[in-house]
Amino acid sequence: MTYEQLLTKLTSACAKTEHCESDMRRKMVRWEIDEETQQRAIDFLIKERYIDHQRYARCFINDKIKYSKWGRYKVEQALYHKGITKEVYAPLLDEIEESSYEEILVPLLQAKNRSVKANSDYERRQKLIRFAMQRGFTYEQACRCLKSEE
Numbered sequence: 001m002t003y004e005q006l007l008t009k010l011t012s013a014c015a016k017t018e019h020c021e022s023d024m025r026r027k028m029v030r031w032e033i034d035e036e037t038q039q040r041a042i043d044f045l046i047k048e049r050y051i052d053h054q055r056y057a058r059c060f061i062n063d064k065i066k067y068s069k070w071g072r073y074k075v076e077q078a079l080y081h082k083g084i085t086k087e088v089y090a091p092l093l094d095e096i097e098e099s100s101y102e103e104i105l106v107p108l109l110q111a112k113n114r115s116v117k118a119n120s121d122y123e124r125r126q127k128l129i130r131f132a133m134q135r136g137f138t139y140e141q142a143c144r145c146l147k148s149e150e
Contacts, residue, residue, distance in 0.1 A: 006033060006041055014050035018059045021051055022083040057089045065096065069104050072096070074136025098141075105137050105145045 001009075010024055021042055028038045045051040057079060064070040064078065072093055079089045112131050118124035125146060132142035 001031065001033070003037060003040070006031075006037065007044060010041055010045060011048075011050055014045060018056045019051060020053065020056045020060075020082050020084060021046070024051065053084055053088050054092075057084050057092055060084075061089065061092055061096075065100070065104065069108055069135065071101055071105070071132070071136030071138070071141070073138070074134075077136070101137060101141055102145055102148075105132055105135075105141060106148065108132070108135065109142070109145055 006028070010027070013019060013027070014024075024042060024045060025038060028041065033041070042051070060079060060082075061075055064075045070078075076086075076089065076093065080086075109128055109132060112128060113124070116124055116127050118127060128146060129139065129142045132145070133139060
């Protein structure tokens, strides 16, 4: 594959949906592109704003919170694994109101409560809190949402 063909494939992918640098590197590794060419291509994509970490993080956060129903900590962890720096994503996550997370968590806990099998109220509550924390919500958020249910 020539450098121009590589850029055509990468720019086409970036034009369709948001991608981060690590996504593009993963594609190039799969295509067995050498390190130097990978770096040239990444530099081009960033310079031409096909890759924009701020824009990517904003879209990623919105999608994961709104559609996947994730809490802040799970989103942070996913962005960290994508190679997005905390300086980029922290301010974007700080813009989100605490009440937004709770609006997402209450229906999740209600649905989960119907399927939880527990021998006591204490056990049921612990399972629901654990579920919320696995989704990236804080212990405090889970407790507040469970209290509002009672």
